[in-house]
Structure formats: C-alpha cells, structure tokens
Amino acid sequence: MKIGIVCYPTFGGSGVVATELGMALSKRGHEIHFITYKQPVRLEQLSSNIFYHEVNVPEYPLFHYQPYELALSSKLVDTIKLHQIELLHVHYAIPHAYAGYMAKKMLREEGIEIPMVTTLHGTDITLVGNHPFYKPAVTFSINKSDVVTSVSQSLKEDTLKLFDIKNEIQVIPNFITITKKENPYTECQRGLMAEDDEKIITHISNFRKVKRIDDVVKIFYHIQKEIKAKLIMVGEGPEVSSAKQLVNELGIEKQVMFLGESNEINKILCFSDLFLLPSETESFGLAALEAMINGVPVISSNAGGLPEVNKQGYSGYLSDVGDVENMAKNGVSILKDAKTLQNFKENAIKMATKFDINEIVPQYEDVYEKALKKC
Ligand code: GMT
Secondary structure: OEEEEEOOOOOOHHHHHHHHHHHHHHHOOOEEEEEEOOOOOOOOOOOOOEEEEEOOOOOOOOOOOOOHHHHHHHHHHHHHHHHOOOEEEEEOHHHHHHHHHHHHHHHHHOOOOOOEEEEEOOHHHHOOOOOOOOHHHHHHHHHHOOEEEEOOHHHHHHHHHHOOOOOOEEEOOOOEOOOHHHOOOOOOOHHHOOOOOOEEEEEEOOOOHHHOHHHHHHHHHHHHHHOOEEEEEEOOOOOHHHHHHHHHHOOOHHHEEEEEOOOOHHHHHHOOOEEEEOOOOOOOOHHHHHHHHOOOOEEEEOOOOHHHHOOEOOOEEEEOOOOHHHHHHHHHHHHOOHHHHHHHHHHHHHHHHHHEHHHHHHHHHHHHHHHHHHO
C-alpha cells in the first residue's frame, strides 16, 4: 500500500510513534511518504520505500500567523497525486486532521478518493483541542475522518466525554520495537554518569507544564536523602529554567544533570535504575514504555492512560498527581535493595513486551483496509 503519514517531526510523543510506525510498515513492504515540515527525528535513514516531503510555509509580512494548514493541505494534494498515495494517516488531530480533510475534499473535485485515518495522541484532545477556540474544528475533523484511533482506552473515554463524536474510536495502543540493540543488559556505561554506589534516576520529556517537572525534582530530592543517587534530565522545553532554579534552591546541583534533547535515549535508559513520570495528564506515556523495555521501573502518576502501561507494584508504582512524598517513598522501596530492584527491572521488561510493535502494526494494517473499503 502507498501510505502518506502526517506528523510532527519532533522528539518524543506522537512524532516518534508515527515515525516508528512508518518505518515498520516500510519493512512490511508498504511505500511510506512522510509529509511534514522537517525530517522526523527518528527517521534514521531514507530507504528505497520511505520518502520525506517537506512542507514549506512561505513567510509573508501581511500575515501575523503563517498559514501552515493551507501549505500542508496543498502539499498533501500535490504529493498524493504525484505518488498515487492510496491512504492518508494523520497523527495528532491539530491541525493535521483538518488539513487532511481539506486535501480529501480538493482531491474529490478531481475524481480522486483518498481515505483518512486519524490517530488521536493526547494533548490534541485533553489540552489543546479542548480549548473553545479549537473545539468546533477538532470535533468536525474527527467526525470527518474515515477511521479514528486513539492510543489508549483512557484517551478514547476522554474524547467521547469532551467532544460530540459520531465516529467509532478504535483503541490501538502505542508500541515498542524490541531489538537486541535495546536489550538492557548490553553496552551499559554507568560510569559515565555516576559512581558505582549511586543509583541513576531519569526523566525524559518535552519539559512542558503538564509534565510537572518541579515534582520530578522534588521526588528526587526526597529519594537522595535516603539513597545515594543522580538525576538525569533529558529534553528541552519551557520548564527547564524553573527546574534548574529549584535544583539550586534545594542545593542538589551536583547530583542533577540536564542533558538537553538526545538521540541516545536507549543508551541513557540502559544505565538508569528508575524513571520518573509524575505528569498531570498523559494519554499513554510512551517515555515510560521506553524506560520499561530497557529494564527501568517507573514511578508515575495515575493520570490518563498511565495505568494501562505501568502496573502497580509490578513494573513500578502509581500515585495521585502531586503526591511527591508517596512517589518518593515508592522510589526508595524499589531502589533500597538489589534484589527488589532486579525484580522490578525484570517485570518492567515483561510488561513492556506486551506492547511489541509486531503485534500492533497489523492492527493498523486492518484499520487501513477498513478505511479503504469506506471510500
Ligand atoms: O507528551 C507530550 O506532551 C507530547 C505528546 C505528543 O502528541 O507528541 O504526547 C502525547 O502522545 C504520546 C504518543 O501517543 C503519548 O505517549 C503521550 O502520553 C501524550 N502526552 C500527553 O497526553 C500529555
């Protein structure tokens, strides 16, 4: 099948899911066309059946806001025609489903029918999409999609609660590629980050408010009072500077490293002992799953889809949002002795393997067949 994938090309989240899915589909013989404004971060190399088409938005001083949706829908029309793309899969409703629907309508005028699958990822529903300024357009584009999927049961429920949705929503969870390269027991270089007697605690995100970065620092602060540890903060975003300030106020600057954005997530997770994800909302928590497959237990909040990924008392622990004391206590209980930590590490891997990409990609292929039949 020739599939056009529209996504954000960014580190983490929906962009990573879309990119990994596209690469997996290409290995199964599909021709994949990524259509976005920058080459997706995890798209390591272009292969014979993966293509990247850049959306350019010409700047014009009259416009206070440059019209990305317009440029995207035009690019979609041209690319779909040029490469005879048979199906469009848009990741993140805003503005991709809206632009995709416009492209569909324009193509219909020329006698070309193209089905559109929309995958809802989280903040497109729970934070941004729900804003009254966007809601009518988001509702419209979800209802106009040929097939709608969501990355967790929790996100499906939120969507049905927050929007007037007439379409069926199919849950297809996010997934993980399980390869030898990502095996937790190879190539670990702990010595780069910590002393032998120190535990390594990690947080990876886009450092937005919803991630509760101050809670990450506070949880670590409590843990390091009982267990010698380092905190590795990976990612960039608006909350980095306030997190650095809190680290200074708490006097733990020697134990906390801010690494910025990284393409070496698996290397970092390879030497991590605990992963912190105390988010306010989280439709799925892909970062937690990536930690788990690398054998890193997760201390998370119980928001959104996190209970579908992290299993209480098995792969880690879940607490109410903001309950940093409880999260720290649970962290200490995992790290306190080598045997307990080893058990949690092994359980984390077992839990993560339930999200094997090889189980999930065929579910998307079924969805594509369903969408094609609708057109
Ligand atoms: O976490 C973010 O803020 C990024 C966002 C995105 O769309 O890129 O992530 C959302 O999608 C991910 C992939 O499906 C999910 O794993 C995240 O839980 C979800 N984030 C939120 O719901 C806050």
